[in-house]
Amino acid sequence: MLTPLASLRTGLELRLAAEARDWLHRALAEAADDRHRTDADPPPAGVRPTASPPSGTRTPATRTHSVPRLPRWELHFARAGRICRGAAADSTDAPDPVDAARVLILHAAAPGTRELTRLYRHGTGDERRAVLLALPQLDPPPEPAAALELVEDALRTNDTRLIAAALGPYAAAHLDAHQWRHGVLKCLFTGVPLAALAGLAHRASGDEELARMLEDYAHERTAAGRSVPEDLDRALRLARLAAPGETGKSSHSPRPPHPPPPSRSAPAPPTPPRPSPEP
Amino acid sequence: MTRPTRRIFDPHIHMTSRTTDDYAAMYASGVRALVEPSFWLGQPRTSPATFLDYFDALLGWEPYRAAQYGIAHHCTLALNPKEANDPRCLPVLDELPRYLLKDGVVAVGEIGYDSMTPAEDDALAAQLQLAHDHELPALVHTPHRDKAAGLARTLDVLRESPLAPERVLLDHLNETTVGDAADSGCWLGFSIYPDTKMDPDRMVRILRVHGTERVLVNSAADWGHSDPLKTGHVADAMLAAGFEDDDVDTVLWRNPVAFYGQSGHLHLDVPPPGAREQQHLFQGNSILRGGE
Numbered sequence: 001m002l003t004p005l006a007s008l009r010t011g012l013e014l015r016l017a018a019e020a021r022d023w024l025h026r027a028l029a030e031a032a033d034d035r036h037r038t039d040a041d042p043p044p045a046g047v048r049p050t051a052s053p054p055s056g057t058r059t060p061a062t063r064t065h066s067v068p069r070l071p072r073w074e075l076h077f078a079r080a081g082r083i084c085r086g087a088a089a090d091s092t093d094a095p096d097p098v099d100a101a102r103v104l105i106l107h108a109a110a111p112g113t114r115e116l117t118r119l120y121r122h123g124t125g126d127e128r129r130a131v132l133l134a135l136p137q138l139d140p141p142p143e144p145a146a147a148l149e150l151v152e153d154a155l156r157t158n159d160t161r162l163i164a165a166a167l168g169p170y171a172a173a174h175l176d177a178h179q180w181r182h183g184v185l186k187c188l189f190t191g192v193p194l195a196a197l198a199g200l201a202h203r204a205s206g207d208e209e210l211a212r213m214l215e216d217y218a219h220e221r222t223a224a225g226r227s228v229p230e231d232l233d234r235a236l237r238l239a240r241l242a243a244p245g246e247t248g249k250s251s252h253s254p255r256p257p258h259p260p261p262p263s264r265s266a267p268a269p270p271t272p273p274r275p276s277p278e279p
Numbered sequence: 280m281t282r283p284t285r286r287i288f289d290p291h292i293h294m295t296s297r298t299t300d301d302y303a304a305m306y307a308s309g310v311r312a313l314v315e316p317s318f319w320l321g322q323p324r325t326s327p328a329t330f331l332d333y334f335d336a337l338l339g340w341e342p343y344r345a346a347q348y349g350i351a352h353h354c355t356l357a358l359n360p361k362e363a364n365d366p367r368c369l370p371v372l373d374e375l376p377r378y379l380l381k382d383g384v385v386a387v388g389e390i391g392y393d394s395m396t397p398a399e400d401d402a403l404a405a406q407l408q409l410a411h412d413h414e415l416p417a418l419v420h421t422p423h424r425d426k427a428a429g430l431a432r433t434l435d436v437l438r439e440s441p442l443a444p445e446r447v448l449l450d451h452l453n454e455t456t457v458g459d460a461a462d463s464g465c466w467l468g469f470s471i472y473p474d475t476k477m478d479p480d481r482m483v484r485i486l487r488v489h490g491t492e493r494v495l496v497n498s499a500a501d502w503g504h505s506d507p508l509k510t511g512h513v514a515d516a517m518l519a520a521g522f523e524d525d526d527v528d529t530v531l532w533r534n535p536v537a538f539y540g541q542s543g544h545l546h547l548d549v550p551p552p553g554a555r556e557q558q559h560l561f562q563g564n565s566i567l568r569g570g571e
Contacts, residue, residue: 070377081382085546122331124381125339159343 005107005137012100015087023076023083024101031073031108073109077119081126102130103137113143120150128154129161134277144174148223151175152279155183163187164196181210184235185217194231204238211239285309285527287510290535291316291418291450291468291497294341294352295333301500302348302508303552308511309531312351312547314539316389316418318359321502335380342383349552353545355388355418363402364394366568372405379413382546383564385539386410388418389450395422400436407440416446416541418468421456430456434463448495457485460494461493466538470499471509479509479516486517491529494537501547518526523550 009028013021026056078102087097111119116138132154135147147170154166167183175183180203187194194200204210214236218228288311293317294302305313315337317330324330337354345352356378362368378384387410392399403419409418419437422429428448437447444464451470452460460467461479469485470476482496500507514527539545 070380074379078380078382079548082544085548122335122377123339124383125343126382127340157340159340163344 009104014260020083025103027076028108031105034073035110064072064097077105097129106134113146116142129165132165135206160192162190167197169198188229197267201238205241207239286311287531289313289497289510291494291499296502304509308508314353316355318389319361323339327368331373340379346549351547351549353380353383353385355386356384357387357390357406358389359389360393360399360404364398385544386416389420392422403436405440407442411441413414418429418448421451444455458557466493468495470497480513482513483516483520493528494530495534553561
């Protein structure tokens with residue numbers, strides 16, 4: 001998980017070379033400056049003017065396709081990868097320097113929800129990831145419905161970097177129970193460690209439906225002679241815990257986490273008919 | 280024959296059309312980096328929106344897929360020559376500028392001629408200007424039909440463009456076009472195919488005559504009859520013909536790195552498959568699908 005913004009910035013600066021650190025200072029200052037501009041303001045300096053069209057071209061190519069007149073912070077957001085990727089790693093747990101730089105730029109620029117959606121929709125994989133990581137850090141916060149559309153979009157992908165970023169503190173606080181449970185299952189399916197999920201203990205606690213889904217998944221794996229992800233037991237134990245203030249729920253069933261895997265020599269035991277899984 | 284030290288950069292291959300088996304075989308053959316130019320899908324697009332979905336895939340999903348197999352993926356973006364003739368597709372030119380800023384975009388391309396129409400003239404000139412404005416090199420496809428005339432017309436347009444020859448890669452060259460292309464000062468690309476374009480032995484003969492300077496070799500593998508391992512076959516043929524390992528490294532690694540490196544967007548540090556990073560939080564292997 002990302003550390004609070006101040007320590008995120010400090011940690012990043014310590015890892016950047018002098019030139020990249022200067023860029024970060026400029027990027028954050030210009031992002032904060034852009035934040036206070038209104039739509040009626042002219043584009044800020046630093047964005048190249050429209051180029052003249054190539055000679056001898058015909059309609060419709062006589063229009064120009066120059067470097068876009070984007071706010072400075074958006075250009076910095078795009079360039080962060082090239083500038084920060086080589087930052088020295090001080091520990092394997094440190095936030096990715098490119099993620100950190102982009103989250104800091106987004107926080108400083110405070111884009112509106114529409115801009116945030118556009119950045120995500122037309123972003124590279126890494127840019128999308130940064131938007132997802134920034135969701136809980138933005139001030140003012142994004143409109144929840146639109147922000148959740150981005151989270152749910154990421155959860156539909158098979159890109160584990162996006163899935164993990166989508167299930168951060170914003171999803172823990174806002175994602176509905178059905179989508180969140182499917183997020184947990186998606187992590188187990190795709191190999192994202194459940195440690196990546198923000199608020200796992202809180203949200204899973206006493207969630208009988210999640211427990212059922214996990215048990216069904218464990219059953220499906222063992223029936224196929226496959227191993228059950230190690231993380232599943234942890235989530236299942238949490239889901240069987242009573243939520244605070246609730247006691248005596250059926251989730252305290254003494255049933256073992258999942259049946260033992262079949263031996264290699266014996267066929268899988270017959271299984272009773274089960275409802276079809278959700279598509 | 281795979282030498283442990285061999286490293287290959289395929290500077291033109293359409294991986295969205297290929298399987299994960301291809302990625303694994305490419306890695307085993309020495310491929311560690313590639314460039315995927317945007318191009319025609321084999322079926323016409325009908326709107327700019329489908330271009331944007333394609334660009335998004337080249338900037339998101341495909342690099343992710345490649346990284347699972349230890350291969351650094353980059354792309355070139357453009358309105359391709361064939362679809363430059365369809366007015367429904369032209370508005371994608373308005374969308375290109377903001378995409379060209381992205382990490383992983385190492386050139387404007389494929390641009391150039393297909394049927395040598397006025398619409399293709401316009402798209403080529405406009406996109407060469409785009410490359411210049413964005414400080415990117417350009418990957419220029421030379422036409423399959425009427426190739427020599429197509430190259431001559433391409434060189435005319437290049438002379439009028441603001442883009443310097445050393446920032447242009449002329450692709451799909453052969454014995455009939457390599458001389459004029461070399462004289463232009465541009466980089467020289469050769470596509471090695473099972474039956475058409477070039478083959479490894481003809482490529483070796485060209486290398487003997489022209490040397491290795493500014494020469495790039497690619498598989499241009501796509502959805503058609505093609506082979507993503509052709510770059511390795513050229514390396515084998517070069518060694519069998521008496522070229523040194525250093526010559527192979529020049530053609531199959533250092534030259535593409537030098538050309539696309541002009542973008543400032545190359546990132547070649549991808550961990551090998553199975554490395555610890557692949558098991559890391561954000562690098563798990565969803566391509567195994569896990570039953571989805």
